[in-house]
Amino acid sequence: MNVFEIIRWARDEGIGLKVAGDRLEADSIPPARLMAKLLDHKALIVEILKPAGESPRRRAWMVSVSGYRFFLIGPRMTRTQALALARWRWSDAEIVD
Numbered sequence: 001m002n003v004f005e006i007i008r009w010a011r012d013e014g015i016g017l018k019v020a021g022d023r024l025e026a027d028s029i030p031p032a033r034l035m036a037k038l039l040d041h042k043a044l045i046v047e048i049l050k051p052a053g054e055s056p057r058r059r060a061w062m063v064s065v066s067g068y069r070f071f072l073i074g075p076r077m078t079r080t081q082a083l084a085l086a087r088w089r090w091s092d093a094e095i096v097d
Helices: 003-012 032-040 042-049 079-089
Strands: 017-020 023-026 058-065 068-077 094-096
Touching: 003 017, 003 032, 003 042, 003 079, 017 042, 023 042, 032 042, 042 079, 058 079, 068 079, 079 094
Parallel strands: none
Antiparallel strands: 017 023, 058 068, 058 094
16 A cells, blocks of 8 residues: 555545644544554655645656656656655656756
8 A cells, every 4th residue: 555545545534634844643533554554654644745845846757667767747746755656656666866
């Protein structure tokens, strides 16, 4: 299960997630299985949910998958967000700086 699925799971359970500094906060107590997943992936979830302006964001990131390079283009996202999105599709993806 990737972080996007975990965030969706929280939303489907009716649990709102927000970021305060480097902390992940929920507006209600998640079920035990969801809580474990949130804790396991907390750093990446915080990075994905951080408000714009708290970390550098770009619209295009160069991705390498099995030696093939291409641009991942989308909404403004941080390097960590771009890597998470690329690895959601290609598990061996890397961001090329």
